[in-house]
Amino acid sequence: MSVSVPNAMTIDVEDYFQVSGFEKKIRRANWDQFESRVVASTERLLAVLDDANVRGTFFILGWVAQRHPSLVRRIAREGHEIASHGFWHQLVYSLTPEAFAKDLADSKEAIASACGVVPTAYRAPSFSITGKSLWALEILVQQGFKVDSSVFPIRGHDRYGMPNAKKEIHWIQTPAGRIREFPPSIARVRGVSVPVGGGYFRLLPWGMTSQAIRRIQAHGRPAMFYTHPWEVDPGQPRIRGIERRSRFRHYVGLKRTEGRLRRMLSTYPFDTMESVLRAVESRTTDANGASCDAAETLGENANLVASQNVAFKENEA
Numbered sequence: 115m116s117v118s119v120p121n122a123m124t125i126d127v128e129d130y131f132q133v134s135g136f137e138k139k140i141r142r143a144n145w146d147q148f149e150s151r152v153v154a155s156t157e158r159l160l161a162v163l164d165d166a167n168v169r170g171t172f173f174i175l176g177w178v179a180q181r182h183p184s185l186v187r188r189i190a191r192e193g194h195e196i197a198s199h200g201f202w203h204q205l206v207y208s209l210t211p212e213a214f215a216k217d218l219a220d221s222k223e224a225i226a227s228a229c230g231v232v233p234t235a236y237r238a239p240s241f242s243i244t245g246k247s248l249w250a251l252e253i254l255v256q257q258g259f260k261v262d263s264s265v266f267p268i269r270g271h272d273r274y275g276m277p278n279a280k281k282e283i284h285w286i287q288t289p290a291g292r293i294r295e296f297p298p299s300i301a302r303v304r305g306v307s308v309p310v311g312g313g314y315f316r317l318l319p320w321g322m323t324s325q326a327i328r329r330i331q332a333h334g335r336p337a338m339f340y341t342h343p344w345e346v347d348p349g350q351p352r353i354r355g356i357e358r359r360s361r362f363r364h365y366v367g368l369k370r371t372e373g374r375l376r377r378m379l380s381t382y383p384f385d386t387m388e389s390v391l392r393a394v395e396s397r398t399t400d401a402n403g404a405s406c407d408a409a410e411t412l413g414e415n416a417n418l419v420a421s422q423n424v425a426f427k428e429n430e431a
């Protein structure tokens with residue numbers, strides 16, 4: 115098997131109390147009252163990446179960038195890609211397009227004023243660009259974003275997922291122009307759908323994630339891995355009164371994350387999303403001069419977005 119492109123390492127930079135699973139319990143207005151651990155735990159991840167000589171893409175929450183600008187500068191200084199995770203960690207499908215546009219612009223501003231880099235890649239909180247919120251892609255294009263990593267081609271999750279979305283990197287046409295979608299990876303392993311990252315990385319045996327990565331690479335595609343600073347922080351304060359499912363997802367196997375990350379990074383090649391896309395592009399160009407694959411995908415998704423826009427407008431009326 116020849117692997118010509120690395121896999122994408124991505125980190126959503128947020129504090130342990132800002133996750134969607136806790137949002138019913140913890141009001142955003144009270145975030146400042148919690149002990150912040152995002153700097154220490156992000157530094158832990160930076161050390162893991164540095165030890166493996168790997169760069170990653172950091173989707174940073176605007177709120178975090180505003181309060182910890184030196185952390186953002188350090189991430190940039192160490193050669194990682196700077197990207198946006200929105201400002202207030204709100205589920206996109208719970209927002210109006212206007213509110214989403216504001217949240218996105220605020221995150222851009224906070225990140226740019228922290229480190230001087232204007233982000234052009236975005237990941238929605240909890241992958242919340244779904245069939246209900248595809249309109250967000252047009253707003254991303256309007257605000258200068260080139261790449262999105264928010265559409266999870268997964269079935270059966272209560273908070274996210276668009277089961278029929280493409281699993282490969284593809285272009286999506288919006289009325290404002292096109293944007294590249296680099297979805298989080300999922301692969302069938304022993305009859306089970308295995309997402310590559312997050313809670314699944316802690317819950318399932320390492321061999322399952324490893325096989326999923328291998329399977330994706332065997333198709334000549336890069337895997338997209340995602341994690342969070344709080345996932346390498348087993349000592350984080352426990353939040354009380356959280357519903358069982360969210361509690362399990364958040365706390366399961368936290369002690370395992372760092373060791374597994376080190377193992378994964380020594381087993382498979384990883385790089386920033388930007389570098390992976392560049393590698394994919396040069397391979398496609400080398401092969402056929404132009405990508406017929408991309409053109410096909412574009413047509414398909416243009417229809418998808420168009421029909422969603424109609425549905426959205428009907429709802430508005």
Ligand SMILES: [Zn+2]
Pocket residue numbers: 126128133199203238239240
């Ligand atoms: Zn998040």
